[in-house]
Amino acid sequence: MERRRFLGLTAAAAALGLTATVAGCGTLGGDGGDVTLRLVAADYDLTGGNTTKKYWDELVAAFQAGHPGIKVQVQVESWDDVDRKVAEMVKAGQAPDVAQIGAYADYAAAGQLYSADDLLSIPVQANFLPALAEAGENDRTQYGLPFVASTRPLFYNADLFDKAGLKPPTTWDELAEAAKKLKEEGVRTPFALPLGPEEAQAESLMWLLAGGGGWTDDSDRYAIASEANTETFTWLKDELVGQGLTGPIAPGKLNRKAAFAAFARGEVGMLNGHPSLVQEAAKQGVKVGQAPLPGIDGPARATMGVADWIMGFKQNGHRKEIGTFLDFVFSDENVLKFAGDNDLLPVTVSASSRMETATEHAGLREFLKALPTAQLPPVGKTSWAKVSETIKQDIGKAVTPAGRPADVLGAIARTATTAEAAE
Structure with missing residues (x-):
C-alpha cells in the first residue's frame, strides 16, 4: 500500500x-x-x-x-x-x-x-x-x-440511475453490473475511464488504492508492478473495457477534460469525479449523485x-x-x-x-x-515527474485488447527504478 x-x-x-x-x-x-x-x-x-x-x-x-x-x-x-x-x-x-x-x-x-x-x-x-x-x-x-x-468520489448521473432502477455501487462487481444495465438502457458511455495522457496517473491511482495497491508501498518505495496493481488493471481490462462498458473512445485516448464534458452533457453514467465538475454538470441540467469509490469487496478504504x-x-x-x-x-x-x-x-x-x-x-x-x-501521489520524489509522464503515456496500453497489464506495469516500474537511481 x-x-x-x-x-x-x-x-x-x-x-x-x-x-x-x-x-x-x-x-x-x-x-x-x-x-x-x-x-x-x-x-x-x-x-x-x-x-x-x-x-x-x-x-x-x-x-x-x-x-x-x-x-x-x-x-x-x-x-x-x-x-x-x-x-x-x-x-x-x-x-x-x-x-x-x-x-x-x-x-x-x-x-x-x-x-x-x-x-x-x-x-x-x-x-x-x-x-x-x-x-x-x-x-x-x-x-x-x-x-x-x-x-475524488464516484459520480453518477442520478436521472440515468433512476431510469435504470440502479443504486450507487459499493463494490467493483456491483459497478460492472450497473454499467451493463446502463449499456442496455442505451447509455453511450456507462463508465468513463480516462487513461489518456492528461491525467492518467491520477485516474490510475484511484483504482490502485481501491484495489489495495498504489504507486508506492508503506516505505514510500515504488511498487508499480505489485500483484495488487496487476490484478486491478486485469480487472479493468477484462470486466469493464473488454465488456464494452467504457464507451466508444479507447481509455488510453480519452482525456479527463473530454470525459467530464461528456458527463456534463448527460452521455456518461459514471466516472471518478472532481469537485469542479459538480457545478458544470448542474449548469447543463445533469443531476449529479456522489458516492464513495467502490472497492473489491466494499467501499474503497482509501481514496486519492x-x-x-x-x-x-x-x-x-x-x-x-x-x-x-x-x-x-x-x-x-x-x-x-x-x-x-x-x-x-x-x-x-x-x-x-x-x-x-x-x-x-x-x-x-x-x-x-x-x-x-x-x-497523495509521491510528489516529493524528484523521480515522480518522469515516472508520472511515463504513466500518462503508457498506462492506457494495459487495457487494450492486446495489452498485458503485468508487462505494461513492469515497463513503467523499470523506468521508475532508473529515474530513482538518478536522483
Whole structure:
C-alpha cells in the first residue's frame, strides 16, 4: 500500500487554534524599498473565462494597498502550458519569483527554491493540513506550499440511475453490473475511464488504492508492478473495457477534460469525479449523485487526494518580499475564496474548518469527508515527474485488447527504478 498520508487534522495543529489571518504582517516584513515580484499561475477556469486572472488581480490590488513597496505582476497560463513555461523560464535563467504550478520537487532538489521556513511566518506555516505539508517535502524539508486540494468520489448521473432502477455501487462487481444495465438502457458511455495522457496517473491511482495497491508501498518505495496493481488493471481490462462498458473512445485516448464534458452533457453514467465538475454538470441540467469509490469487496478504504503547489524561487533574491506576499495569499479569506469559487478544497486547518460549516459550501462537504483517508501521489520524489509522464503515456496500453497489464506495469516500474537511481 502507498504510504498513508492522512489529511485529517493533528491534535497539535487543532490545538493551535490557528486563523491564518496575518495578511502579510508576518515576521519577515519586506516593505522596505521598491521590489516587483513576478508570479506565474495556472488557469483554473473550465469555461475559458478569466475568473483566475480576476482573482489574482483583486488579491494583488489588496496586497499592494497594504504594502506599497512591493508590486506583483501576474501571468496566468493554461494547465496545458504552465509547467512547461515555468521550466523554460528557469532553464533560461529567468525564473519567476513565485510559481503556482503542478510540481515542485525537481526545483527543490536542484536548490532553486526557498523552503517554507525561509518564507512563511510561523502561524501560516503551521496552519497547513499536516499531510499536505508532508507531501510538500523534499529530503524532509518543505519547499512545496499546497495551494488547493481535491478528493475524488464516484459520480453518477442520478436521472440515468433512476431510469435504470440502479443504486450507487459499493463494490467493483456491483459497478460492472450497473454499467451493463446502463449499456442496455442505451447509455453511450456507462463508465468513463480516462487513461489518456492528461491525467492518467491520477485516474490510475484511484483504482490502485481501491484495489489495495498504489504507486508506492508503506516505505514510500515504488511498487508499480505489485500483484495488487496487476490484478486491478486485469480487472479493468477484462470486466469493464473488454465488456464494452467504457464507451466508444479507447481509455488510453480519452482525456479527463473530454470525459467530464461528456458527463456534463448527460452521455456518461459514471466516472471518478472532481469537485469542479459538480457545478458544470448542474449548469447543463445533469443531476449529479456522489458516492464513495467502490472497492473489491466494499467501499474503497482509501481514496486519492491531489494538491497543486505554489513556491518561491531564489534566483532574484526576494525572499522577504515573497514571504510577505505568500503570508497574505494564505489568509483564510483568500484561501476560501479561491477554493470555493473553483469547487476545490482549502489547504489550511482554519479554512477547512470554516468551509465545513458554511452553507454556501455545502456541495463540497462530501469531498471534505474524504480528506481523512485520502492519499497523495509521491510528489516529493524528484523521480515522480518522469515516472508520472511515463504513466500518462503508457498506462492506457494495459487495457487494450492486446495489452498485458503485468508487462505494461513492469515497463513503467523499470523506468521508475532508473529515474530513482538518478536522483
